[in-house]
Amino acid sequence: MTSAVVHAPRSTTRERAEQAEQAEALRRTDWRDQKSSSPDSSSGNEPPYPNNYYDPDIGRGPASDNDDDLRLRFSPSRERRLLAKIDLHVIPVLSVLYLLAFLDRTNIANASIFGLQDELRLRGSQYNTALTIFFVPYILFEIPSNVLLKKLKPHLWLSVCMFGFGLVTICQGLVQNYSGLLATRFFLGLTETGMFPGSFYLIGMWYRRSEAQKRYSFFFGSTSLAGAFGGLLASAIGNMEGLRGYRGWRWIFLLEGLLTCVVAFAFFFVIPDFPENAKWLTEEERRYVQIRLLKDQGRSAAERPISFRDVVKVFKDYKIFVGGFMYFGLIVPAYSYAFFAPGIIQTYGYNRIQTQLYSVPPWAASFTFAMVVAYFSDKFKHRFAFTIMPICVAIAGFAILIVVHDNHHLQYGALCMVTMGVYSAMPVVVCWFNMNLGGHHRRAVGTAWQIGFGNIGGIIATYAFQPKDKADFYRPGYAICISFICLSAGSCLVYAASLLMQNRQREKAPRSLLTEFEKTELGDMNPEYRYLL
Secondary structure, eight states: OOHHHHHHHHHHHHHHHHHHHHHHHHHHHHHHHHHHHHTTTTOOOOOSSTOOSOOOTTTTTTTTGHHHHHHSSHHHHHHHHHHHHHHHHHHHHHHHHHHHHHHHHHHHHHHTTTHHHHHHOTTTTEEEHHHHHTTTHHHHTHHHHHHHHHHHHHHHHHHHHHHHHHHHHHHHHHHHHHHHHHHHHHHHHHHHHTTTHHHHHHHHHHHGGGGHHHHHHHHHHHHHHHHHHHHHHHHHHGGGTTTGGOOHHHHHHHHHHHHHHHHHHTTTTTTTOOGGGTTTSSHHHHHHHHHHHHHHHHHOOOTTTOOOOHHHHHHSSSSEEEEHHHHHHHHHHHHHHHHHHHHHHHHHTTOHHHHHHTHHHHHHHHHHHHHHHHHHHHHHHOOOOHHHHHHHHHHHHHHHHHHSSSHHHHHHHHHHHHHHHHHHHHHHHHHHHHTTTTTHHHHHHHHHHHHHHHHHHHHHEEEEEEEEGGGGTHHHHHHHHHHHHHHHHHHHOOOOHHHHHHHHHHHHHHOOOHHHHHHHGGGGTTTTOOOOO
């Protein structure tokens, strides 16, 4: 009696597994036969799966039987050469793209030092409102932009958006009043909405999770390089004050916008598409890239378009909301520094040109520190600790700024700590969350959500430092920044605990009987998927 109780479930489980495998094999055979023999197959005959636009044997392709041989042909040295080739085509192009986007977004801070507020007669919080309106379309259109990115191909969508925000930046240099400034800032947010989430989404579809952080941090480091480059460029362009009757702040917008438009034309031909469509890879290389990503992340479902149902299903996972708060908490100090650092540095007693030059070193320090953090994060294949450590550095920097008001050298060093901490933690947070999302659909929607929701913090940042707080050494603004950094740290802790708990639950769970199609549809919700902590 006891023996029957023990062995019956095993027999049932074995039978279920065999039946599932047979059913899956039969469905694949039927679908292949249908495609090859049915006279209607070429005219859109429906597959035997409802709401399924692709072969259930997705990702295997005609060379699936030779996948093991292909892995053997790619020795470690050949794989390194392939990875270097991918790096050369993907990372520099997207980094320059986002450098120019961030430059055009934040150069208003440099323009303010050269008389923008005086000439346009901005009063009270009007300057802060002009900063805020950028984020309204930027937040609302993140997810639609990523859906269009997948539909239209990255090289087309990103280059069109790039030309658009370059043109709007030029128009920003021609405005005559407050209303014109508001209009151009709104359309700048609209045209830039796809740059950051689209680039992160695209990078995530090229690299394995354990090798992605260095690439993400280098790409994100373009924001630091944009800050440094913007300061140097503004100090030079500022000397054009009065040329052809234009103030220096107008030349900042005109020349930087023109540069973006010119680069956009060239980038139409060099922005990479997804691995499945990369023309600069051989067929064998494309197949190998798909195999290595399949092993690391599961099937991507690249062939199927994103539907509204896919979007809704993504938001049934509570970790999506936690990931949004992780980024949201860091956006407030990040944009606070980007928009108000030149004004803060000027209070240390520097003139306009010196202020622009002194704004460069903190950005350079943040880029160097971010790359060090990324290197060790990839080396140890770990993310959580490498979000908390930079966050602590940023908190220490803001604490110094709250307390110390009579030592400009120490205050300037604290600003360096702020940029090093915030701008090193942000790429780790985004990479960690993005690379834990399985498949095109969850990653496209999830990444856009995190960036879109997180950028609500940009609205808060634009009002964090008010002119009236200058007499109080901007202490209210620094306190706001510390509060939101702590929110990010707490969200990171919740996210890490959730991943650890779900990994342990999946380790203990019985083997899944899901078909390959069902696993593909689930993405990282597939019980065989393991999250990177």
